[in-house]
Amino acid sequence: MGEHKLKRVVFTCGGTAGHVNPAIALAQKIAEETPDAAFLFVGAERGLERDLVTKAGYTFESVHISSFYRSFKPSAIRHNLVSVCNLVRGPREAKAILRDFAPDVVIGTGGYASYPVVKAAAGMGIPTAVHESNIVPGLTTKLLEPLADRIMVGFEACRQHYRHPEKVLVTGTPVRGDFFALTKAQAKEKLGLADGRPLVVSFWGSLGASGMNRQMVDFLALEREHQAFHHIHAAGKSGYGAMRQLLAEKGIDLNGYDSIDLREYIYDMAAVMRAADLVICRAGASTVSELTALGVPALMVPSPYVTNNHQEKNARALERSGGAVVLTEAEASGDVLFRSACGILRDAAARRNMEKAMASLGIRDATERIYQAILEICR
Numbered sequence: 010m011g012e013h014k015l016k017r018v019v020f021t022c023g024g025t026a027g028h029v030n031p032a033i034a035l036a037q038k039i040a041e042e043t044p045d046a047a048f049l050f051v052g053a054e055r056g057l058e059r060d061l062v063t064k065a066g067y068t069f070e071s072v073h074i075s076s077f078y079r080s081f082k083p084s085a086i087r088h089n090l091v092s093v094c095n096l097v098r099g100p101r102e103a104k105a106i107l108r109d110f111a112p113d114v115v116i117g118t119g120g121y122a123s124y125p126v127v128k129a130a131a132g133m134g135i136p137t138a139v140h141e142s143n144i145v146p147g148l149t150t151k152l153l154e155p156l157a158d159r160i161m162v163g164f165e166a167c168r169q170h171y172r173h174p175e176k177v178l179v180t181g182t183p184v185r186g187d188f189f190a191l192t193k194a195q196a197k198e199k200l201g202l203a204d205g206r207p208l209v210v211s212f213w214g215s216l217g218a219s220g221m222n223r224q225m226v227d228f229l230a231l232e233r234e235h236q237a238f239h240h241i242h243a244a245g246k247s248g249y250g251a252m253r254q255l256l257a258e259k260g261i262d263l264n265g266y267d268s269i270d271l272r273e274y275i276y277d278m279a280a281v282m283r284a285a286d287l288v289i290c291r292a293g294a295s296t297v298s299e300l301t302a303l304g305v306p307a308l309m310v311p312s313p314y315v316t317n318n319h320q321e322k323n324a325r326a327l328e329r330s331g332g333a334v335v336l337t338e339a340e341a342s343g344d345v346l347f348r349s350a351c352g353i354l355r356d357a358a359a360r361r362n363m364e365k366a367m368a369s370l371g372i373r374d375a376t377e378r379i380y381q382a383i384l385e386i387c388r
Contacts (some may be wrong), residue, residue, distance in 0.1 A: 014043045015383065019112040021127060023052035024120030027142055027294040029061045032118040034183035035383075036067060038376045049110050051103070053122040070106055074099040074122050099125040107133060114138065114387050117153060124149050131156040136386045140379065142182045142294035145170050145322040158386045161379055163298065164370055166326055180379045181372025182298035187279040189302075189373065196284035200277075202239045206268070207286035207354050212243040212275060214291050214312070220338070221310060222248040226255045227343025228350075233266055238354055241270045241281055249273040286360070287353055289346065292324035292335075298375070300332070304368030306360055307333040308349055310341045332367030 018039060020032040029052075036048050052058035054071040062069045103125040107115070115130035117123035117139045130137045138159040141150045144167055154160055154173055161180040162168065168177050197203045213221040222244050232240060244252045252271065256263065263269050275281050282288070285305050290296050292311040300307050307327065311320035327333035334349060353360055372378065 015039050015046055015113055015387065016043065017047045017049075017110060017112045019049050019051060019107065019110060019115045019126065019130070020118065021051040021115065021123040022118040022120050023056040023058040023122030025293070026057070026061060028119035028123075029058050030185075030295060031140055031142060031183045031379075032116065033062070033065045033067070034185065034376050035116065035118075035379055036065075038380050039383075042380070047110075049106070049112070051106060051122070051126050052120070056120070056122055058120070058122065072099045072102040072106070072122065072125055074125055100129055103129040104133070107135065114383055116140065116383065117149075117157070118142070119147065119149065121149050124152060127153050128156055131158075138383055138386055140180070140182070141167070142298065143319045143323055144297075144326045145317070145319055147317060147319065159382055161382055163294070163372075163375075164301075164326065178378075178382050179372075180382060181302075181375030182294060183376040183379065184298050184302045184373070185279065188282060188299060191280060191283050193283060196280045199280050200284050202284060206238050208239045208241070208284050209287050209289065209350055209354070210241050210275075210281055210285040211289035213245070213248075213310075214293060214296075218245050218248055219251065221341070222252050223255065224341060224343040224346060226252060226259065226261070228347045229256065229263070229269060229271070229343075230259060230261050231344065231347045232269060233261065233263065235351075236266070236268050237351060238286075239268050239270075241272065241275065243272050243275045246273055287350060289350060292320040292327070294323065297323050297327065300327070301367050301371035302373050302375075304364045304371060306353060306363035306367060308346065308353065309333050309335050310338055310346075311335065313338055327367065327370070330366045330370055332363050332370065 022028040022032045039046050048067050050062040050067050050069045052071060053074050059069050107130055112135060114136045115127055117127040119142060127137050127139060137157045138161060139150055139153050139157045140161040142163055144164060154171060160177045162177055163182045165179050168174050171177050202208055225242055263271060282299055282303055287306050288300060289308045292309045309324040311324040324333060324335045328335045
C-alpha cells in the first residue's frame with residue numbers, strides 16, 4: 010500500500026441519506042489524498058442509496074438484502090419469506106463483489122444493506138470499519154460490532170452503548186465543508202436578514218412531515234400577528250401545496266409579510282443553517298451533526314416513525330447537554346411550538362448557553378478523524 014495510501018475502497022450503506030452522505034464525504038476526502046483511488050459503493054437493490062451514489066459520480070453495485078416485518082399479515086409474511094431467501098443470496102453476492110474488486114478496506118456507514126458486505130469482508134481478512142451516526146447503535150451496528158476492526162461514533166456519550174468499548178473511536182459525523190464557508194454575520198447578510206431580528210429555520214424531512222406541516226400552519230398564523238423574528242420554513246415537495254391550501258382555507262395571506270419565507274425546499278441549506286438562531290426540526294443523524302458542528306440551538310420534535318425510536322434518543326442526548334428543547338409529536342401543536350420558540354428567542358443568555366452546549370458536542374474535523382482511523386486499521 011506504499012505510504013499507507015488507500016487505493017481501493019468499498020463503502021456499504023443504505024436506507025437513508027444520513028447513512029449515505031458520510032460515506033460520500035469520506036470518499037471525497039480519500040480522493041483528495043489519493044487522486045487515483047478507486048471506489049465502489051454497495052447497497053440494497055431497491056434502496057435510495059443507488060440514486061444518491063450515482064448522482065455523486067460513484068459506481069454502485071447491489072446485494073439482495075431486506076428487512077423483516079414484525080407482523081403476521083399476508084403481505085408481511087410474503088416479504089419475510091423473501092428476506093429469508095436474501096439471507097442466503099446476500100452473503101454470496103457480497104463475497105463475489107469483494108473478490109472481484111479486491112478492496113484495501115470495507116467501510117460500513119449504516120443501514121441493513123451494509124451487514125452482509127462488512128461481515129463477508131471480515132471473514133475474508135479485509136480490514137473493516139463501521140461508522141454509526143446515531144447516538145444509540147442500530148441493529149446492524151450491534152451485529153457487526155464483534156466483527157469490525159473499528160467502530161466510529163459521533164459523540165463520547167455513544168461509547169456506553171457498546172460491548173467492546175476498546176474498538177470504539179469518537180470521530181464525529183462528516184458535515185459538508187460549505188457549512189463553514191461563511192461566518193454567521195456573512196450568512197445573514199447573504200440572505201438579506203441582517204436587520205437584527207433572529208432567524209428561525211424549520212423543516213421536517215419526509216417522515217410524518219404532513220402532520221407537522223399542519224401544525225406549522227397554526228404556527229405561521231400566530232407568527233403573522235407578532236412578527237418577532239424572520240422565519241424560513243421548508244414544507245417539502247408534497248407539503249408545499251398542501252400548506253398553501255390550508256393557509257388559504259384559514260384566511261391567512263402571507264403576501265406582504267417579508268419576515269415569513271415559506272419554501273418547498275431549502276436549496277441553500279449551508280447558508281441558511283449558518284445564519285439560523287434557532288432550528289425547529291426532527292432529530293435525524295445528519296441534522297444532529299450539522300447543528301452540533303455549527304452550534305445552533307434546536308427545538309426538536311423527533312419522528313416517532315423510525316426504527317428503534319433512534320430520533321428521540323438522539324434528541325434527548327442533545328437535551329441533556331442543554332443544546333435542545335425536545336417535544337414529542339403529541340405535544341407539538343402549532344401554539345406550543347410557537348410559544349416554545351419565542352421563549353428561547355427572548356432569553357438571550359439562555360440561548361447563548363444553548364449555543365455553547367450544542368457546539369461543545371460538535372466535531373468539525375470528523376472527516377479527517379475518520380480518514381486517519383481508516384489508515385490506522387489498514388496499517
